[in-house]
Amino acid sequence: xxxxxxxxxxxxxxxxxxxSDLNFSVNEGNYLCIVGENxxxxxxxxxTVLGLHAPMKGKITTGDGLNRNEIGYLPQQTVVQKDxxxxxxxxxxxxxxxxxxxxxxxxxxxxxxxASAMERMNIxxxxxxxxxxxxxxxxxxxxxxxxxxxxxxxxxxxxxxSGLDPKVTVDMYNLISELNRKDGITxxxxxxxxxxxxxYATHILHIGKTVFFxxxxxxxxxxxxxxxxxxxxxxxxxxxxx
Amino acid sequence: xxxxxxxxxxxxxxxxxxxxxxxxxxxLCSSLLGVTLVLKRFSFIxxxxxxxxxxxxxxxxxxxxxxxxxxxxxxxxxCAVLLLRTGQNAKINGDASVAMISVGALALGYLLMxxxxxxxxxxxxxxxxxxxxxxxxxxxxxxxxxxxxLSIVVVAVFLLFYNKIFCVTFDESFSKATGMxxxxxxxxxxxxxxxxxxxxxxLVGSLLISALVIFPALSAMRVFKSFKSVTICAAxxxxxxxxxxxxxxxxxxxxxxxxxxxxxxxFAGFSxxxxxxxxxxx
Numbered sequence: 005x006x007x008x009x010x011x012x013x014x015x016x017x018x019x020x021x022x023x024s025d026l027n028f029s030v031n032e033g034n035y036l037c038i039v040g041e042n043x044x045x046x047x048x049x050x051x052t053v054l055g056l057h058a059p060m061k062g063k064i065t066t067g068d069g070l071n072r073n074e075i076g077y078l079p080q081q082t083v084v085q086k087d088x089x090x091x092x093x094x095x096x097x098x099x100x101x102x103x104x105x106x107x108x109x110x111x112x113x114x115x116x117x118x119a120s121a122m123e124r125m126n127i128x129x130x131x132x133x134x135x136x137x138x139x140x141x142x143x144x145x146x147x148x149x150x151x152x153x154x155x156x157x158x159x160x161x162x163x164x165x166s167g168l169d170p171k172v173t174v175d176m177y178n179l180i181s182e183l184n185r186k187d188g189i190t191x192x193x194x195x196x197x198x199x200x201x202x203x204y205a206t207h208i209l210h211i212g213k214t215v216f217f218x219x220x221x222x223x224x225x226x227x228x229x230x231x232x233x234x235x236x237x238x239x240x241x242x243x244x245x246x
Numbered sequence: 247x248x249x250x251x252x253x254x255x256x257x258x259x260x261x262x263x264x265x266x267x268x269x270x271x272x273x274l275c276s277s278l279l280g281v282t283l284v285l286k287r288f289s290f291i292x293x294x295x296x297x298x299x300x301x302x303x304x305x306x307x308x309x310x311x312x313x314x315x316x317x318x319x320x321x322x323x324x325c326a327v328l329l330l331r332t333g334q335n336a337k338i339n340g341d342a343s344v345a346m347i348s349v350g351a352l353a354l355g356y357l358l359m360x361x362x363x364x365x366x367x368x369x370x371x372x373x374x375x376x377x378x379x380x381x382x383x384x385x386x387x388x389x390x391x392x393x394x395x396l397s398i399v400v401v402a403v404f405l406l407f408y409n410k411i412f413c414v415t416f417d418e419s420f421s422k423a424t425g426m427x428x429x430x431x432x433x434x435x436x437x438x439x440x441x442x443x444x445x446x447x448x449l450v451g452s453l454l455i456s457a458l459v460i461f462p463a464l465s466a467m468r469v470f471k472s473f474k475s476v477t478i479c480a481a482x483x484x485x486x487x488x489x490x491x492x493x494x495x496x497x498x499x500x501x502x503x504x505x506x507x508x509x510x511x512x513f514a515g516f517s518x519x520x521x522x523x524x525x526x527x528x
Contacts, residue, residue: 051419054419054422054423055422055423056419056422056423071425075423075424076424077419077420077423077424079417079419079420079423082417084285084286084287084415084416085416085417088285088416088473089285089467089470089471089472089473089476090412090416090472090473091471091472091473091474094412094472094473094474095416097409098409098412098413098416098417098421099420099424101409101410101413101421101424101426102424102425102426104409104410108405108406108407108408108409108410109409110409132472133471134471134472137471150420151420154424160423
């Protein structure tokens, strides 16, 4: 039984299909990278997995004792959040909201959970700081800590490194990789960065005109994987000459 | 000192006490939700709704209802729900539809009032509804009790759902993804806003309600850094400004505009304080 599986799923909006007959499954401990061009439907796929959209066809099922509301989600930042007056602690705690149900306030256990998530992300010292005053990398850590409050099993990350500088990007990737290997959290990540996907992921889902799903090694051997690899290498060579 | 004595002398009159009680309560309620409205980029919805309430008031006057609230409240609530819906729908331009509804309600309201009104002081009536000129001084004990009860309900709802409101305001898609019924909470926010606006019409009139909602929240955001402190500060500030505004207005200025003027001064003060504090921190 896999943690999450998509069978014959078709995606789209406003009656227009952008992806059809998608099949893949994610097992516990996997690190799946979803890559593809802009507009290929990566974010739509993620929103469908999260249950924010209904798939046009097919079904998405969760297994292995995973409930739909036990998925930790790191969305792309919105305009609203850029100047939101909230302390780091308030935001991380809000990740526990799903556990509360109708209970109006957080209990001790949830506060402890938030504290340990902050420690895990090395942001305990920022606890009282205002979210809008943090750097991009710190903000992503805060949102990741919030996602950790919502799950111990599956994290969905929507372009977690967009807008971060190269050093912080590497830190972020290492952190996510650590969560996957040490804490055993299954990761599904949307990325533009194929090189990073090849380095960290165990499985790759490439969507677009051609669809590929398989392990990282199978991807490296496939036509589409080789094509992207060639592009990446060419770019790196170009940079070296410049 | 003589002036203070004179001021306190006014509290002998029940209508002054009524005005003070309702004024403070309305200020408290409007500021609580103000933070959420400003952060969700819904400031204009408050404005649009107040115009809808004006239109509904005109209809109630024409029909000859003795208790206008019975009609104004449901209409405003329905419009609040509709406006929040369209705000989320990408197909219809949110702010355009708000503008359309608010201007439409304003025009129809005035049209109805001028065609059907039996009063011989039409412009006075309209002015009172728009700027709240005297309505707060003519409150009955029933109005005050109504206001007290609704305020308690609003504050209770806000406290009980505080964490959920925060969650939905900060990140709607995250809260939906973790299984919260974000749509339901948006609906709740819309209804509470409508209730507050209908209440506030008595105090500052329908044109100036947005000021009560927006100014305290924006002022607090200049200085404070967490959602909790911003909310508390906005509530305290709003109550103080309204109380001060009502006191000043006893000396002969119109109530609504005086309160808003005090809010503006407070905003200027907080902006300055925020700039100085920001400078020190850097």
